[in-house]
Amino acid sequence: MPKFPACNVPVAFVAKVMKKDATFIRAGIEQGWLPIGYAKPSAKTGKMSYYISPKLLWEVTGILYEPEKEGCDE
Template sequence: MGAEIRFTGEGIPVTEAARIMKKDQQFIRQAMIKGILPIGVAFMKEGSKQYDYYISPKLFYEYTGYVYNEA
């Protein structure tokens, strides 16, 4: 039986997700905002015009099959 994969809960940077998926950062951001890339959340704080992004290592793995380990 394979080793169990454990996730820390620390987010994956958009830059790393884009590099791994071979997409540009804007693609990752816009797809998350539109809800078509189910790897985390894009959240706009009240009174802000900018989004914050959280990419879940577990959701990223489920979507891409890639286990992200921060170096």
């Protein structure tokens, strides 16, 4: 089993590797047919925030998120 980073996977990364629009990824998470994380509205603004689990992303899609290769800090 791979080692998973303790950070959020960006929606833009998932959209890029799945060759889909970010809106598609967000809709899948919100509606539950893409079970790789969750969405919740901000208490102040009501704007949706997204958390994508590196482990769930790998389990569901086979995509391994490696932030050091993506230029992202953990």
